[in-house]
Amino acid sequence: xxxxxxxxxxxxxxxxxxxxxxxxxxxxxxxxxxxxxxxxxxxxxxxxxxxxxxxxxxxxxxxxxxxxxxxxxxxxxxxxxxxxxxxxxxxxxxxxxxxxxxxxxxxxxxxxxxxxxxxxxxxxxxxxxxxxxxxxxxxxxxxxxxxxxxxxxxxxxxxxxxxxxxxxxxxxxxxxxxxxxxxxxxxxxxxxxxxxxxxxxxxxxxxxxxxxxxxxxxxxxxxxxxxxxxxxxxxxxxxxxxxxxxxxxxxxxxxxxxxxxxxxxxxxxxxxxxxxxxxxxxxxxxxxxxxxxxxxxxxxxxxxxxxxxxxxxxxxxxxxxxxxxxxxxxxxxxxxxxxxxxxxxxxxxxxxxxxxxxxxxxxxxxxxxxxxxxxxxxxxxxxxxx
Amino acid sequence: xxxxxxxxxxxxxxxxxxxxxxxxxxxxxxxxxxxxxxxxxxxxxxxxxxxxxxxxxxxxxxxxxxxxxxxxxxxxxxxxxxxxxxxxxxxxxxxxxxxxxxxxxxxxxxxxxxxxxxxxxxxxxxxxxxxxxxxxxxxxxxxxxxxxxxxxxxxxxxxxxxxxxxxxxxxxxxxxxxxxxxxxxxxxxxxxxxxxxxxxxxxxxxxxxxxxxxxxxxxxxxxxxxxxxxxxxxxxxxxxxxxxxxxxxxxxxxxxxxxxxxxxxxxxxxxxxxxxxxxxxxxxxxxxxxxxxxxxxxxxxxxxxxxxxxxxxxxxxxxxxxxxxxxxxxxxxxxxxxxxxxxxxxxxxxxxxxxxxxxxxxxxxxxxxxxxxxxxxxxxxxxxxx
Numbered sequence: 001x002x003x004x005x006x007x008x009x010x011x012x013x014x015x016x017x018x019x020x021x022x023x024x025x026x027x028x029x030x031x032x033x034x035x036x037x038x039x040x041x042x043x044x045x046x047x048x049x050x051x052x053x054x055x056x057x058x059x060x061x062x063x064x065x066x067x068x069x070x071x072x073x074x075x076x077x078x079x080x081x082x083x084x085x086x087x088x089x090x091x092x093x094x095x096x097x098x099x100x101x102x103x104x105x106x107x108x109x110x111x112x113x114x115x116x117x118x119x120x121x122x123x124x125x126x127x128x129x130x131x132x133x134x135x136x137x138x139x140x141x142x143x144x145x146x147x148x149x150x151x152x153x154x155x156x157x158x159x160x161x162x163x164x165x166x167x168x169x170x171x172x173x174x175x176x177x178x179x180x181x182x183x184x185x186x187x188x189x190x191x192x193x194x195x196x197x198x199x200x201x202x203x204x205x206x207x208x209x210x211x212x213x214x215x216x217x218x219x220x221x222x223x224x225x226x227x228x229x230x231x232x233x234x235x236x237x238x239x240x241x242x243x244x245x246x247x248x249x250x251x252x253x254x255x256x257x258x259x260x261x262x263x264x265x266x267x268x269x270x271x272x273x274x275x276x277x278x279x280x281x282x283x284x285x286x287x288x289x290x291x292x293x294x295x296x297x298x299x300x301x302x303x304x305x306x307x308x309x310x311x312x313x314x315x316x317x318x319x320x321x322x323x324x325x326x327x328x329x330x331x332x333x334x335x336x337x338x339x340x341x342x343x344x345x346x347x348x349x350x351x352x353x354x355x356x357x358x359x360x361x362x363x364x365x366x367x368x369x370x371x372x373x374x375x376x377x378x379x380x381x382x383x384x385x386x
Numbered sequence: 387x388x389x390x391x392x393x394x395x396x397x398x399x400x401x402x403x404x405x406x407x408x409x410x411x412x413x414x415x416x417x418x419x420x421x422x423x424x425x426x427x428x429x430x431x432x433x434x435x436x437x438x439x440x441x442x443x444x445x446x447x448x449x450x451x452x453x454x455x456x457x458x459x460x461x462x463x464x465x466x467x468x469x470x471x472x473x474x475x476x477x478x479x480x481x482x483x484x485x486x487x488x489x490x491x492x493x494x495x496x497x498x499x500x501x502x503x504x505x506x507x508x509x510x511x512x513x514x515x516x517x518x519x520x521x522x523x524x525x526x527x528x529x530x531x532x533x534x535x536x537x538x539x540x541x542x543x544x545x546x547x548x549x550x551x552x553x554x555x556x557x558x559x560x561x562x563x564x565x566x567x568x569x570x571x572x573x574x575x576x577x578x579x580x581x582x583x584x585x586x587x588x589x590x591x592x593x594x595x596x597x598x599x600x601x602x603x604x605x606x607x608x609x610x611x612x613x614x615x616x617x618x619x620x621x622x623x624x625x626x627x628x629x630x631x632x633x634x635x636x637x638x639x640x641x642x643x644x645x646x647x648x649x650x651x652x653x654x655x656x657x658x659x660x661x662x663x664x665x666x667x668x669x670x671x672x673x674x675x676x677x678x679x680x681x682x683x684x685x686x687x688x689x690x691x692x693x694x695x696x697x698x699x700x701x702x703x704x705x706x707x708x709x710x711x712x713x714x715x716x717x718x719x720x721x722x723x724x725x726x727x728x729x730x731x732x733x734x735x736x737x738x739x740x741x742x743x744x745x746x747x748x749x750x751x752x753x754x755x756x757x758x759x760x761x762x763x764x765x766x767x768x769x770x771x772x
Contacts (some may be wrong), residue, residue: 045715069707313471317469
């Protein structure tokens with residue numbers, strides 16, 4: 001008997017929260033980082049490897065999957081869990097963000113958005129109802145409402161219009177979701193850009209509709225780090241404490257520590273895998289650009305204290321060689337190492353919150369990143385991960 | 387205490403041989419297939435995955451590694467086994483074949499070959515002595531003499547000249563190898579193209595010099611399958627029974643069965659990984675071109691009887707999707723599946739030879755390949771693997 005969605009708060013430490021989400025496909029310890037499996041695969045990694053990095057849940061993107069191989073096809077093949085061989089929890093986005101950021105020739109109307117497929121040029125319609133239907137067909141444990149996400153900076157009138165449209169779509173998403181199999185969850189998305197009043201109005205209206213969880217959308221879209229922090233600091237305390245809080249599309253390890261401190265529970269980001277493919281490793285000593293020539297003769301591993309064997313055993317010299325020689329294994333190893341570092345960081349936050357020492361933990365982690373000059377002086381000058 | 391190189395013949399069945407090679411880094415059950423790790427990596431796969439496919443030994447190519455990252459650098463980093471995290475036996479080629487097939491602007495002389503590096507344009511010299519030194523620096527368990535490999539068809543005079551040069555280089559390789567650490571092995575390479583007299587002369591001279599093993603070179607270079615079979619049939623019985631026999635660069639699963647039947651012990655080929663990257667899977671039912679549209683809705687695995695979990699669990703529909711979406715995981719899975727199929731085939735030959743039923747075994751395997759029409763009729767018309 002699959003379990004129904006629920007959220008349990010286990011401990012708090014100032015604003016930081018340690019919790020547990022239950023879904024039909026298993027539990028998720030929070031704070032949780034969700035690796036991104038855009039096209040039903042976390043790029044280059046088998047589900048077993050993703051699991052071994054410590055992930056409880058992955059995110060899959062509705063936009064590419066609705067176009068290829070198609071939601072109906074995935075449903076006929078037994079749903080996304082079976083299709084991608086990930087038997088654990090899956091969250092799907094609504095497709096809205098990617099339609100608006102990736103596709104040309106789109107038309108935004110009250111009823112939904114119409115866009116031209118980049119694969120075959122066909123016109124495709126995405127409404128709140130269709131977005132929910134697609135996520136039902138995929139079999140997502142957690143679905144997201146369709147929303148309109150504005151790039152920043154944007155004017156007040158535009159932010160207000162988009163936020164109000166997102167609220168009307170939230171209501172329609174909620175209604176459409178009543179058809180979903182029991183136990184699955186639907187999250188609402190707070191919009192309003194960097195405008196505190198609009199954000200507050202969005203939170204009030206969404207909690208009035210009532211969702212299983214609440215996401216902060218419309219960040220990491222061009223604003224300054226300070227603006228992002230301000231929005232999170234403003235919005236997080238308004239969100240109901242008894243539901244999970246999901247910060248969409250964020251961010252660096254430093255961003256995650258900031259957001260956890262402010263009471264956020266769930267995160268997703270392509271940085272660990274994208275940077276891994278480009279030769280950037282996240283470690284407890286800060287970022288390492290493995291393509292840099294100074295690693296060519298370095299027999300040390302990326303991170304000798306990592307719980308992940310790959311981080312402790314492959315030499316920097318070998319990984320440098322793999323990237324110089326355009327060998328895929330380099331991208332595979334660094335993606336794995338980066339996901340494991342994100343998960344180790346999240347596990348650390350969970351233990352620290354439970355022990356009532358999150359602020360100390362965050363300080364130690366940040367000291368590790370900045371102490372790199374003492375430990376690995378030759379990594380000075382490596383490219384920042386973002 | 388690392389063991390010294392040795393070869394033990396365990397069983398024979400007509401000409402087919404079941405044996406065991408001992409090296410300083412472990413034993414190799416023969417007949418053996420060696421995955422190709424051109425640039426110190428079997429493309430896309432971790433050493434653990436390569437091992438899990440059943441490989442006892444891998445081949446690494448001297449030519450790319452001498453140019454990048456360089457043999458001296460790999461030696462300083464602890465040798466190739468440590469560098470690529472493959473603690474098991476390694477065979478290296480001499481670099482000669484790839485210098486001649488890959489590099490432009492080469493000059494062949496008695497002393498050796500000079501060529502222009504494709505990486506930085508520098509002129510690089512490779513002599514029999516330098517080829518042995520490079521392989522010593524890499525730390526290969528089995529090194530190969532430098533030889534000149536002719537493309538076929540070629541005239542008698544050219545084949546004779548190249549074969550005689552290869553013999554003189556064999557003598558120089560043997561002499562240079564006297565400096566090698568104890569326990570490592572050096573193989574001679576039989577040349578002579580498709581000329582039976584030249585091949586016989588090459589065998590006589592090489593066995594006179596005396597090597598730890600004997601390879602048949604100069605095949606899979608443009609000749610017909612029948613010509614290849616004729617050379618193998620002619621040369622194999624002349625090779626000393628108490629040393630391993632290595633057929634270089636061959637081939638398809640069908641080629642391997644033919645060669646094992648004629649008494650060959652060792653094989654290497656890029657086909658399982660190269661075809662895997664291009665969407666072609668080797669299975670007990672014959673080849674499957676997973677990019678073919680008819681696989682898009684097929685929930686069956688590639689090979690439900692494979693000992694490899696990946697072959698039994700990923701659906702054809704999912705693998706088809708990965709290739710259509712240009713997702714690396716597709717190439718990784720098919721490369722793994724193909725290597726595992728090659729190893730399963732080799733394990734089958736070993737068991738069959740030991741049981742005195744190799745001919746029956748080969749017949750059953752071939753029947754499986756051709757019975758595909760009955761089992762998977764929709765795979766009719768898939769591209770042949772070579």
